[in-house]
Amino acid sequence: MASSLDISGDFPILVRQVNGQPLTYLDSAATTQKPQAVIDAIRRYYEHYNANVHRAAHLLADEATAAMEAARAKVASLIGAGEARELIFTRGTTEGINLAAACLTDRFEPGDEVLITEMEHHSNIVPWQLLCQRSGAALTACRVTPSGEIDLEDFHAKLGPRTKLVALGHVSNALGTVNPVAELVEAAHRQGALALIDGAQAVQHLDVDVGRLGCDFYAFSAHKLFGPTGIGALYGKAALLEDLPPYQGGGEMIEHVSIERTTYNQLPYKFEAGTPNIAGAIGFGAAVDYFSDLPCQALREREAALVNQAVSHLKQIPGVRMVGEPRERASVVSFLIDGGHPHDFGTLLDQQGIAVRTGHHCAMPLMERLGIPGTIRASFALYNSATDVERLVAGVEKAIEFV
Amino acid sequence: MDLDEIREAFAFFDGWEDKYRFVIDLGKDLPNLNDAHKVPANLVRGCQSQVWLLTELRGGRMRFAIDSDAQIVRGLIAIILTVFQDRTPHEVRAFDIEGLFAELELIKHLTPTRGNGLRAMVARIHQEAERTALD
Ligand SMILES: Cc1ncc(COP(=O)(O)O)c(C=O)c1O
Numbered sequence: 001m002a003s004s005l006d007i008s009g010d011f012p013i014l015v016r017q018v019n020g021q022p023l024t025y026l027d028s029a030a031t032t033q034k035p036q037a038v039i040d041a042i043r044r045y046y047e048h049y050n051a052n053v054h055r056a057a058h059l060l061a062d063e064a065t066a067a068m069e070a071a072r073a074k075v076a077s078l079i080g081a082g083e084a085r086e087l088i089f090t091r092g093t094t095e096g097i098n099l100a101a102a103c104l105t106d107r108f109e110p111g112d113e114v115l116i117t118e119m120e121h122h123s124n125i126v127p128w129q130l131l132c133q134r135s136g137a138a139l140t141a142c143r144v145t146p147s148g149e150i151d152l153e154d155f156h157a158k159l160g161p162r163t164k165l166v167a168l169g170h171v172s173n174a175l176g177t178v179n180p181v182a183e184l185v186e187a188a189h190r191q192g193a194l195a196l197i198d199g200a201q202a203v204q205h206l207d208v209d210v211g212r213l214g215c216d217f218y219a220f221s222a223h224k225l226f227g228p229t230g231i232g233a234l235y236g237k238a239a240l241l242e243d244l245p246p247y248q249g250g251g252e253m254i255e256h257v258s259i260e261r262t263t264y265n266q267l268p269y270k271f272e273a274g275t276p277n278i279a280g281a282i283g284f285g286a287a288v289d290y291f292s293d294l295p296c297q298a299l300r301e302r303e304a305a306l307v308n309q310a311v312s313h314l315k316q317i318p319g320v321r322m323v324g325e326p327r328e329r330a331s332v333v334s335f336l337i338d339g340g341h342p343h344d345f346g347t348l349l350d351q352q353g354i355a356v357r358t359g360h361h362c363a364m365p366l367m368e369r370l371g372i373p374g375t376i377r378a379s380f381a382l383y384n385s386a387t388d389v390e391r392l393v394a395g396v397e398k399a400i401e402f403v
Numbered sequence: 404m405d406l407d408e409i410r411e412a413f414a415f416f417d418g419w420e421d422k423y424r425f426v427i428d429l430g431k432d433l434p435n436l437n438d439a440h441k442v443p444a445n446l447v448r449g450c451q452s453q454v455w456l457l458t459e460l461r462g463g464r465m466r467f468a469i470d471s472d473a474q475i476v477r478g479l480i481a482i483i484l485t486v487f488q489d490r491t492p493h494e495v496r497a498f499d500i501e502g503l504f505a506e507l508e509l510i511k512h513l514t515p516t517r518g519n520g521l522r523a524m525v526a527r528i529h530q531e532a533e534r535t536a537l538d
Contacts, residue, residue: 346451403427
């Protein structure tokens with residue numbers, strides 16, 4: 001039982017030593033490690049069928065195109081998108097949100113509002129600020145409670161007839177809070193607003209079904225799901241995407257170009273100008289294959305148990321203060337230690353081979369709301385083990401002796 | 404403590420524990436900057452920890468008052484000050500601080516990662532030295 005749930009052997013990097021110690025990697029919210037299957041798929045593409053897609057009349061191009069479109073279908077089905085054409089390849093979550101914000105700009109005018117929360121990653125704040133600057137709309141942020149959850153009362157108070165779009169993180173990268181997005185999407189729709197979900201931290205830890213969530217857009221990154229960096233996806237409802245103007249202009253996204261006028265390609269190519277990240281898309285597809293073959297339910301339960309263990313053990317250490325105690329939590333444990341700066345503890349843990357992240361985690365408004373400069377963040381993935389929890393707890397205990 | 408004493412201490416360390424305990428202790432001896440000086444104008448931009456830096460030229464030599472909210476960073480500042488404090492702008496510019504940090508196996512604290520406040524601080528010290536030398 002225990003051994004079939006240990007998938008760490010699939011990830012070659014995890015046997016590495018750092019600073020003369022075995023590696024305990026607890027920074028998967030920043031990026032996950034990659035299984036051999038993903039590394040091999042990318043290498044196989046470059047070694048055997050590298051070619052540009054959708055264009056040429058030769059075998060390599062046919063193979064590359066087929067592999068890329070197969071990857072699209074896999075990624076679409078992972079999140080329950082009805083059709084592969086609703087799945088736009090992007091560079092990642094950030095580009096997905098920027099794409100949506102850029103293409104939606106024309107629908108906004110002064111008096112309109114975009115509603116976000118104080119918990120958002122900067123990638124789900126700044127694109128909306130830019131949209132507001134271009135259109136004259138206003139950005140509003142719903143409050144976060146001291147325990148690190150969306151203040152629902154404030155959300156419903158701020159959601160009104162002026163709200164044209166609600167943009168929410170599914171899982172907070174800074175605190176691990178799982179937000180009740182289905183319920184909030186429904187509330188947004190009742191007000192006639194669109195809803196975009198930032199799923200960067202959700203896809204590995206939760207079953208995501210965009211049909212059930214009902215959201216209009218869902219953005220995420222391959223690299224937080226065992227896939228390569230530089231590739232991600234934006235799901236959008238087909239009718240909405242059909243209706244939006246293109247994002248960038250160039251090759252691939254056109255149907256016909258004359259100097260006077262261009263007609264655009266069909267979905268999803270209308271939103272994918274230029275030669276895409278073919279190797280990345282194929283790696284993304286391989287990551288989804290790898291992921292889909294895992295006993296996900298059991299692994300997620302095990303991960304949740306490890307996270308709970310880490311929380312309860314850390315809480316018992318004198319001087320440790322948890323940041324955020326959400327009722328539903330995924331992957332992330334954020335904390336502070338009296339008497340030292342998060343950066344000190346990050347360094348002292350690194351010396352012991354324990355990789356965590358310290359700082360504001362690209363969520364400065366959240367840190368401001370909580371009245372702290374940053375946190376120490378340990379974030380788990382499906383490949384972590386009880387040993388990692390033990391090493392983290394022992395590492396923190398040891399680090400505290402130093403300060 | 405001067406540079407020779409620091410070098411001597413480092414030669415005897417076996418393992419990271421001794422080294423970081425020593426660095427943290429050095430930081431404890433570093434004078435604190437008055438809160439009145441911890442203003443945005445004196446802040447060196449760095450995302451991980453905050454560093455405040457004041458400089459002045461006194462009798463042709465550079466005087467620094469530097470503080471941080473992180474203890475390890477304060478210790479590293481103490482090491483840096485043993486070679487920069489009360490030196491002429493020319494000496495400050497000429498000293499190979501990266502070489503010293505490599506020798507002490509502390510170079511990771513000066514590598515160009517995003518938000519390395521210490522690296523930004525050394526860059527600011529060099530700028531000040533250059534500006535002062537031109538005046
Ligand atoms: C919640 C959340 N949103 C957005 C992002 C941005 O993702 P990417 O850098 O892959 O575009 C991240 C990643 O750090 C995140 O955790």
